[in-house]
Amino acid sequence: xxxxxxxxxxxxxxxxxxxxxxxxxxxxxxxxxxxxxxxxxxxxxxxxxxxxxxxxxxxxxxxxxxxxxxxxxxxxxxxxxxxxxxxxxxxxxxxxxxxxxxxxxxxxxxxxxxxxxxxxxxxxxxxxxxxxxxxxxxxxxxxxxxxxxxxxxxxxxxxxxxxxxx
Amino acid sequence: xxxxxxxxxxxxxxxxxxxxxxxxxxxxxxxxxxxxxxxxxxxxxxxxxxxxxxxxxxxxxxxxxxxxxxxxxxxxxxxxxxxxxxxxxxxxxxxxxxxxxxxxxxxxxxxxxxxxxxxxxxxxxxxxxxxxxxxxxxxxxxxxxxxxxxxxxxxxxxxxxxxxxx
DNA sequence: GTTATTGCAAATGATTTGCACAAGG
DNA sequence: CCTTGTGCAAATCATTTGCAATAAC
Numbered sequence: 453x454x455x456x457x458x459x460x461x462x463x464x465x466x467x468x469x470x471x472x473x474x475x476x477x478x479x480x481x482x483x484x485x486x487x488x489x490x491x492x493x494x495x496x497x498x499x500x501x502x503x504x505x506x507x508x509x510x511x512x513x514x515x516x517x518x519x520x521x522x523x524x525x526x527x528x529x530x531x532x533x534x535x536x537x538x539x540x541x542x543x544x545x546x547x548x549x550x551x552x553x554x555x556x557x558x559x560x561x562x563x564x565x566x567x568x569x570x571x572x573x574x575x576x577x578x579x580x581x582x583x584x585x586x587x588x589x590x591x592x593x594x595x596x597x598x599x600x601x602x603x604x605x606x607x608x609x610x611x612x613x614x615x616x617x618x
Numbered sequence: 619x620x621x622x623x624x625x626x627x628x629x630x631x632x633x634x635x636x637x638x639x640x641x642x643x644x645x646x647x648x649x650x651x652x653x654x655x656x657x658x659x660x661x662x663x664x665x666x667x668x669x670x671x672x673x674x675x676x677x678x679x680x681x682x683x684x685x686x687x688x689x690x691x692x693x694x695x696x697x698x699x700x701x702x703x704x705x706x707x708x709x710x711x712x713x714x715x716x717x718x719x720x721x722x723x724x725x726x727x728x729x730x731x732x733x734x735x736x737x738x739x740x741x742x743x744x745x746x747x748x749x750x751x752x753x754x755x756x757x758x759x760x761x762x763x764x765x766x767x768x769x770x771x772x773x774x775x776x777x778x779x780x781x782x783x784x
Numbered sequence: 785g786t787t788a789t790t791g792c793a794a795a796t797g798a799t800t801t802g803c804a805c806a807a808g809g
Numbered sequence: 810c811c812t813t814g815t816g817c818a819a820a821t822c823a824t825t826t827g828c829a830a831t832a833a834c
Contacts, residue, residue, distance in 0.1 A: 471808045471813055492798075507816045512799060528694045532824090533798060549742055558742055568730050569753060576715055576724055578755035585751045587735060589744035637788055637833045658823075673791045678824060698799090699823060 453484035457523060464521040475506035479514045489527065489537040489559070527584065529557060547585040556591075619650035623689060630687040644670035645680045655693065655703040655725070693750065695723060713751040720757065 461480065465472065482498045483490075490498070492511060499505050506514075515536060518524040525537040525546055537546060539559070545566050549558040565585055573580040627646065631638065648664045649656075656664070658677060665671050672680075681702060684690040691703040691712055703712060705725070713731060715724040731751055739746040 469813080473808075473814060475815070509800080509817080510815060513814085516800095526696075528696065530692075530694065547738075549739065549744060551744065552747055560738065560742065562734065562738055564734050565731075565751075568728065568734065569751070572713075572726065572728055573715065573753055573755045576726065576755075577758050578715060578717065578753075579758055581718055581754045581756055583751060583753040585731075585735070585749060587739055587744075587749040588747045589739045589742075590747055592743050592745055635788080639789065639833075641790070675792080675825080676790060679789085 453481070457484055460523060461518075461521060464517075464523075470517075474504040475510050476514055476517075478502055478504035479506060479511060480518070483518070483524070483536075483538055487539045489535050489539070489557070491533050491535050493533070495536075528586075530586075531555075545583075547587070549587040549589055552588050552590050619647070623650055626689060627684075627687060630683075630689075636683075640670040641672035641676050642680050642683075644668060645672060645677060646684070649684070649690070649702075649704055653705045655701050655705070655723070657699050657701050659699070661702075691748075694752075696752075697721075712748075713753070715753040715755055718754050718756050722757075 464470075478499065479495070482495060482502070485498075492508075492515060495515075496508065496511060499511075515524065519526055519536070523538070525539075527535045527537055527546065527548065529535050529548065529550055537559075539546075545561050547560050547562065547565060549560065550556070551558075562585075565583075569583040570580050573583075630636075644665065645661070648661060648668070651664075658674075658681060661681075662674065662677060665677075681690065685692055685702070689704070691705075693701045693703055693712065693714065695701050695714065695716060703725075705712075713726050713728065715726065716722070717724075728751075731749075735749040736746050739749075
């Protein structure tokens with residue numbers, strides 16, 4: 453966890469008059485241990501075996517809090533569950549490409565989009581707050597070679613592919 | 619309903635060996651009567667009083683079918699329900715700006731985004747299928763004048779504002 | 785006659801919430 | 810102490826699904 457995250461979180465806790473609990477702290481540690489995005493369920497799995505495990509209710513409440521604090525970004529990958537992105541402070545521009553073949557998600561940034569967003573938003577009479585471009589695409593190698601490494605991997609892991617709801 | 623839509627639908631029905639039923643037809647009529655986007659619930663309301671009313675199950679099944687046929691576009695406005703856009707054939711590039719103050723949704727097109735999408739997707743090694751830019755912004759007039767006509771309207775209509783889930 | 789379709793009611797599944805109890809400060 | 814936080818179980822709520830009855834073709 454970067455000092456920035458820590459500071460921002462502490463400030464938020466103080467500002468809102470919240471308290472420090474081991475459950476919340478364990479969740480925060482698990483969340484910011486990596487910069488990978490995750491779902492509520494994946495986070496639940498990460499806490500497997502950890503001493504300070506919380507209930508699902510607390511997990512969801514904490515996710516809401518961190519989102520409110522601006523430390524997490526909710527994103528929708530079209531699979532019926534919310535995905536959380538802890539990578540927001542470092543990368544305020546959040547765009548995702550989802551492979552419709554295997555469900556792989558590529559996160560990327562693009563300056564052009566940022567500029568374009570700003571122009572468009574102002575032209576429409578609003579002030580920009582945030583934006584995200586979501587691209588659905590298909591795998592080039594699947595098309596040319598007839599197979600896709602990601603696809604195989606995804607099947608093995610039993611991942612839910614895009615298009616499947618719930 | 620434009621002839622294009624009709625043709626495409628008929629072709630789809632024939633291709634998949636589906637049948638023509640009054641329920642489905644009534645739904646299709648209601649959906650393509652306007653080019654406004656809608657939720658399952660709003661569509662349900664549109665059928666109020668119509669003779670050929672269907673069950674919710676059929677409504678959802680039909681929405682799925684039309685989406686599969688490429689006649690509807692599923693979009694996520696972040697309010698916990700799927701919004702459907704019937705405006706896809708005419709406007710393949712689908713972008714939305716959501717006002718975080720009042721929840722108003724502005725649909726817009728932008729050639730720059732289309733170009734950018736194409737470049738980015740290929741650069742990442744994929745083939746573009748579809749994309750959508752989702753902008754969250756706040757109302758300029760709310761900020762400068764302290765009020766926003768949309769906000770008032772939204773409250774009156776009891777609309778669910780962004781950020782509220784379910 | 786087949787086979788797709790419908791309606792109903794029950795199931796799903798992620799997320800939320802009421803409540804009584806536990807525990808920060 | 811006085812709140813805020815937690816866990817549990819029950820509640821939500823949009824959407825899906827099993828199934829028996831209907832209805833296209």
